[in-house]
Amino acid sequence: MSRRMPGDLDQRGTGRSGSGGIRRAPATAAPAAKGAAAHDVKRGVPSGAMGAMGAISGPASMLTPGPTSRPAPGPASGPASGPASGPTAGATSGPGSSPVSGPVSGPVSGPVSGPASGPASGPPVAAAPAPPPPDLDHGRLPAHIAIIMDGNGRWAQRRGLPRSAGHRAGVRPVRAVVEACGELGIPVLTLDAVSTENWKRPRLEVDLLMSLCVEVLDREVAELHAKGVRVRGIGRRDGLPTAVRDALKRAEQRTARNQGLQLVLALNYGGRQEVVDAARRLAADVQAGRLRPEDIDEDRFAAAMDTAGLPEPDLLIRCGGDMRLSNFLLWESAYSELLVTPVHWPDFGRADLLAAVAEFQRRQRRFGGLGGALGGAGDPRA
Ligand code: FPP
Numbered sequence: 001m002s003r004r005m006p007g008d009l010d011q012r013g014t015g016r017s018g019s020g021g022i023r024r025a026p027a028t029a030a031p032a033a034k035g036a037a038a039h040d041v042k043r044g045v046p047s048g049a050m051g052a053m054g055a056i057s058g059p060a061s062m063l064t065p066g067p068t069s070r071p072a073p074g075p076a077s078g079p080a081s082g083p084a085s086g087p088t089a090g091a092t093s094g095p096g097s098s099p100v101s102g103p104v105s106g107p108v109s110g111p112v113s114g115p116a117s118g119p120a121s122g123p124p125v126a127a128a129p130a131p132p133p134p135d136l137d138h139g140r141l142p143a144h145i146a147i148i149m150d151g152n153g154r155w156a157q158r159r160g161l162p163r164s165a166g167h168r169a170g171v172r173p174v175r176a177v178v179e180a181c182g183e184l185g186i187p188v189l190t191l192d193a194v195s196t197e198n199w200k201r202p203r204l205e206v207d208l209l210m211s212l213c214v215e216v217l218d219r220e221v222a223e224l225h226a227k228g229v230r231v232r233g234i235g236r237r238d239g240l241p242t243a244v245r246d247a248l249k250r251a252e253q254r255t256a257r258n259q260g261l262q263l264v265l266a267l268n269y270g271g272r273q274e275v276v277d278a279a280r281r282l283a284a285d286v287q288a289g290r291l292r293p294e295d296i297d298e299d300r301f302a303a304a305m306d307t308a309g310l311p312e313p314d315l316l317i318r319c320g321g322d323m324r325l326s327n328f329l330l331w332e333s334a335y336s337e338l339l340v341t342p343v344h345w346p347d348f349g350r351a352d353l354l355a356a357v358a359e360f361q362r363r364q365r366r367f368g369g370l371g372g373a374l375g376g377a378g379d380p381r382a
Contacts, residue, residue: 065275071092095218136354137361142314144180144188144335148328149173151320151344164208169346172217182227182261184357188310189263192328196270210241213267222256228260235269236277242270246326264310271330276302307332315360319345337363
């Protein structure tokens, strides 16, 4: 039998026992929140009036890239948008070549002003969290939210700061969204931390990203553990620096038995690479006589992916305004609701996440079917 069989996931040490495998989109019409979590929402979340919703307040602002509505406090430097993150002429790093040495410091560090400037180990955010929007339907929450945390560089540029400052400032919203998802009772949150393409960046920037990963994993793990969060990594680990690999392993092991939010960190992750790796695993099983080619179907393929056992993302949020997937969760996001916000990641917060969930609940999901009652709001012919 293939070691990647659905329901056989624990053999890999990465699957969730009893999760029932990958949730599939139904072939028939689906209600708006089909596939959304039907789990119990953690109580204690006040249902009072929604606090300030930030830049995202409705579908239009979600879908239309534009300047963030949170002006930079400092002097703007250069264009507000543009190819700030492309490869530069400087030295680039290859996978695994980035040495990680202790806490983040040194030449790539720079001053960060404003509320998002705290170090990775600073006080937890949302000391006085805004209440959730009153119209949030707690019975139709996404089972899995995935976020492309983009815009760190532009956030920094707008403030006349080095890109490194944007990455440092990008740690605070990680805490904020983890906390908000935990409070709402969202089962899975996946964050796109380091992509397979990020190695094209200058060596110093790659080093900083790696150091931040270690910092987040090591310094936050106690609090994550206390909150019942379970950490899991996806991506090609053998291409990561040892320090990152080890920190990820420590966090996974320490939180392995937790039953709360599952925090999936994409590290040296690429959607195409994940598909290739899954194909290789299946091919190896075929070669070894454990699997027949004709037995390979979508479920079997999904079970060979890094994300085996996780529900597919119901909601995929991209910060920074660019409308593309950038090789993130390509297989898994086939039926995800996509939401692009112009808000740069360092400015993204609890209110933005809640607004995104509210927008998700306004969407009608059809999964290729007709959706809803004929003639009703969900009828595409209506
Ligand atoms: C994209 O902004 C952001 C990244 C490539 C890094 C995100 C990583 C962190 C915030 C560290 C958190 C770590 C963990 C483990 C969760 P960009 O540089 O592409 O921004 P730009 O498009 O404006 O240039």
